[in-house]
Amino acid sequence: MIAYIKGILTYIQDDSVIVDVQGVGYELKCASPFVFQDALNKEIKINTYHHVREDAQILYGFKNEDEKYLFTKLISVSGIGPKGALGILGGVDISGFVAAVEREDDKFLTSFPGVGKKTARQIILDLKGKLNTMVSIGNSDHGTGETKQDTNDELQEAQEALMSLGYTDREIKRIIPELQKENSKGTDEIIRKALALLMK
Template sequence: MIAYIKGILTYIQDDSVVVDVGGVGYELICANPFGFQSSLNTEVKINTYHHVREDLQVLYGFKNQDEKYLFTKLISVSGIGPKGALGILGSVDIPAFVAAIEKEDDKFLTGFPGVGKKTARQIILDLKGKLTTMLQVSGTEDTATTEGSPVSTKGLQEAQEALKALGYTDREIKMVVPKLQLEDSANTDEVIRKALALLMKN
């Protein structure tokens, strides 16, 4: 299996990045390709998961080991494939996501693309108690923190939908999502205003 790719980041596409390793371009499918924008034309080391099927071989790329670990666990859940796992990773706050599973908060989980009630219950059934040894959980002792993170993630998702309704393309939205994830705001309107400001700069 290919654990990581190290080379020059030469190209960023809507759903992938291309890394040149000794003259060979490796395409890595990513949840947020534009999260690598600041590393364009420089050497990068990207964690990868080599997905092999009888009729297909795909390399998935991740910004860190936590993203990769969560991806591998998600695709082990019945009903979630690589595309669904990437959809979750595209707007997830990992500690909040783990906390939601531990609290069996299926309402929070159904806020992610492609996750209905049945899939949310399956995620809880398959992953509860299996992520906390490797991934951080949102502060379970601090109620404000625990309650705040899911709202922030939901706000980001709602903001993305609002931007689509305003006519922005997936490519444009993906370019600002990494910066929006750094915003410490649970208010959807604030997230939208920040996103619009970023989009006007691009």
């Protein structure tokens, strides 16, 4: 699984961006490609979801970890594919979407293209109570000199390492708030503390 792409952002198209990684151009389908406009011709790291099907392999790109997490949850809902999930992400504030699911707001959900009443009910049935664990990684800066992006990168790398060890996404998401409080420095330290929390 390709968790992220890091390289030079060379093109922005209507529905995707191209990132050059050592001479290889990766096309990432995005909900809102122009959110990356400020990074054009600069090095960028984009969270990705690698979707594999019989006739194609497609990379989807996201502006942050929350957007990627919501995408993976949406495509798990019966009746919503990657294209439909991108359509929702392209026109929604994530916190607003989560709130709508929690209050079972069918009218809000059916305002998205391709989402009818039946699909809206399925979203609520499958996702209610499961999205409020979403966190914006690195949303605080404790004056350590470490940037929010540094914290984000290290926490993301730690998450990927934990998944490779067999821990589930749900188990990892559960301990992230605790890891943020720890203000750990470096991926290795985050992994050590995460393992201690997971083994409790």
